[in-house]
Amino acid sequence: MRTSVIIFPGSNCDRDACVAARSVCGGTVNRVWHRDSTVPDSDLIILPGGFSYGDYLRSGAMAANSPIMHDVIRQAKRGTRVLAICNGFQIATETGMLPGALMRNVNLRFVCRDVHLRIENADTDFTRRYEAGQVIRIPVAHHDGNYFADDDTIRRLEGEGRVVLRYTDARGIPGGDANPNGSRNDIAGILNEDGNVLGMMPHPERYCDPRLGGTDGRAMFESLLEAVA
Amino acid sequence: MKARVYISLKNGVLDPQGKAIGHALENLGFTGVNNVRQGKLIELDLASSDPEEARRQVGEMCEKLLANTVIEKYTIEIAE
Numbered sequence: 001m002r003t004s005v006i007i008f009p010g011s012n013c014d015r016d017a018c019v020a021a022r023s024v025c026g027g028t029v030n031r032v033w034h035r036d037s038t039v040p041d042s043d044l045i046i047l048p049g050g051f052s053y054g055d056y057l058r059s060g061a062m063a064a065n066s067p068i069m070h071d072v073i074r075q076a077k078r079g080t081r082v083l084a085i086c087n088g089f090q091i092a093t094e095t096g097m098l099p100g101a102l103m104r105n106v107n108l109r110f111v112c113r114d115v116h117l118r119i120e121n122a123d124t125d126f127t128r129r130y131e132a133g134q135v136i137r138i139p140v141a142h143h144d145g146n147y148f149a150d151d152d153t154i155r156r157l158e159g160e161g162r163v164v165l166r167y168t169d170a171r172g173i174p175g176g177d178a179n180p181n182g183s184r185n186d187i188a189g190i191l192n193e194d195g196n197v198l199g200m201m202p203h204p205e206r207y208c209d210p211r212l213g214g215t216d217g218r219a220m221f222e223s224l225l226e227a228v229a
Numbered sequence: 230m231k232a233r234v235y236i237s238l239k240n241g242v243l244d245p246q247g248k249a250i251g252h253a254l255e256n257l258g259f260t261g262v263n264n265v266r267q268g269k270l271i272e273l274d275l276a277s278s279d280p281e282e283a284r285r286q287v288g289e290m291c292e293k294l295l296a297n298t299v300i301e302k303y304t305i306e307i308a309e
Contacts, residue, residue: 101299
């Protein structure tokens with residue numbers, strides 16, 4: 001498997017993403033600088049978490065216009081899988097690769113803790129090694145994770161099974177404190193129309209090794225490995 | 230030619246920062262503030278001397294970068 005991790009000034013989860021991809025998926029892992037103009041041919045492109053360009057203007061707005069993003073968008077249109085995590089999700093919405101926007105958390109606080117997620121759709125390249133309805137535990141760490149889209153977009157996402165991950169409590173029940181940021185419909189992760197771009201605020205790459213506190217993120221990388229094979 | 234761009238959240242989009250400012254004003258004893266919406270002001274110094282051309286150019290800047298039109302609206306002021 002060939003994975004490319006895009007690095008922007010201010011990315012800080014790029015190394016974790018590389019380690020997770022290398023240890024779970026194996027193969028080659030390229031680190032690609034944002035000023036490069038092309039991404040090497042890849043099975044998976046990861047837009048990692050962090051604070052690209054210091055979150056100036058809006059989180060992800062500057063990175064969305066980085067030279068490398070033209071090629072990321074081009075490859076995504078050709079079907080390359082893109083996993084956009086946290087700041088990567090913000091960048092993906094800013095480019096229009098994914099609908100909606102990530103706004104300031106409703107309680108205005110930076111939230112850094114484990115959350116529970118229910119796998120709403122296990123029939124995707126990113127989640128096929130999970131069970132539908134399974135509840136997993138992985139961390140979030142963000143200030144702008146409050147997913148917003150207009151009513152029509154939300155209806156479409158829900159109707160087409162593109163809400164892939166939803167914040168719930170440990171029993172899989174959404175609502176209340178289980179939602180860390182005020183996201184509409186407790187949305188934690190969504191898929192694009194073609195099913196090859198997943199954006200999510202939580203960090204699967206951080207929970208791929210038991211020494212780091214959990215392994216519930218591993219199956220996402222295993223899913224991708226299986227999808228690519 | 231100078232341009233000012235005012236960016237704010239669209240009506241119907243929750244503005245938690247505006248809400249927090251409203252609460253802070255209330256705590257300071259300012260009564261009668263029904264609602265607060267906060268936004269951004271961006272000032273641009275442009276080479277163009279044609280107001281219409283400047284407005285067109287700034288509009289394009291707003292659509293491409295300055296505003297996220299999924300959640301934000303903008304108004305442009307051109308000053309000679």
